[in-house]
Amino acid sequence: MTPRRIEFEILRYDPDKMQKPEFQTYLVPCEEDWVVLDALNYIKDELDRTLSYRWSCHMAVCGSCSMMINGEPTLSCKSFVRDLPNQVCIEPLNNFPIERDLVVVLDDFLGKLNSVKPYLIPREKKSLEEGVYLQSPAQLKKFKQFTLCINCTLCYAACPQYAHDENFVGPAALALAHRYNLDSRDVGRTARQDVVASNLGIWECSFVGACSEVCPHGVDPAGAIQQAKIASTGDYFMDLILPGRKS
């Protein structure tokens, strides 16, 4: 089959040479089964070696190749060119500073991810000899959906709340906190609440739901945040009824 020629308009930024990002256009002969990442690799290999972008697995697992494709936060390895028009606009992810071309600075996100203690905090630490922490399928089912996050940050690029207040902890980090809070092996909820249940945590979310719409793995961060809001509201009333209770 004859390759289809698609015009890729890519936002370029070289901090050494440019004051601000500018679009550059490339005409790429695309095969029918290509994804946008293949087209970027073609540009890099055949047309312009200076183009910078992140990628790794090419199968929607690593979450590295996130970018804005025609205004939509998308994994470029999951976006087939056959589904796109003859002109495609590619920009770095919204709501993040641009490091170079399509590479964004993720330091803020990684800091927030760390702030919610996204790891198991067991009641008692077991030694390796004592074996694993046991869990039933029903207990696993409660949070399994939220384990599927690949930290691609598409949800941050879609979130207008994060766009307007960079201090918002954000969808992926809050969903991951909820994932551990729901885990039967974990007792770290109280330790996470300072961040999660703060004004910049779940209460900053106004439930636009864009995060869940763009999530490539159906994690539904918006759902996680609303569930966490209900749980925190329960805490508030329980504290009113039973002041000084042990949470």
Place this chain on the structure above:
Amino acid sequence: MSRRPYFRTVSRYGWWFAHPRYLRYMARELSSAFVGAYGGLVMFALWRLWQGEAEWNALVGFLQSPPSIGFHLVALAFALYHTITWFNVTPKAMPVQIGDRQFPGGIIVGTHYFVWAVVSLALFILAGAGT
């Protein structure tokens, strides 16, 4: 090679035109204003009823005017949009799991519609009994 990250700014106003999903969200937020305004109108009507028959009849006369009917139609449309959009997201906020099986979202949404219908019917019967 140096590091000089470029920060793009987002417009504080008008961002909701950037994507239909933001516009849908803003419509849902706006619907709250109409739901609130109608709630205020009901409170005002109760106050007029408490004041006496003449005041109540004057209000009923106003409610039958074209601007009032127009407001009611718009408020009804927004109230329906508000209710339907919120009911549709209830399975996200309140998932129900029994054993290792999760309740289908349709049942959770359907239960809300069912309770809505029952409460509405009860109110109609109550209002009918009062006349």
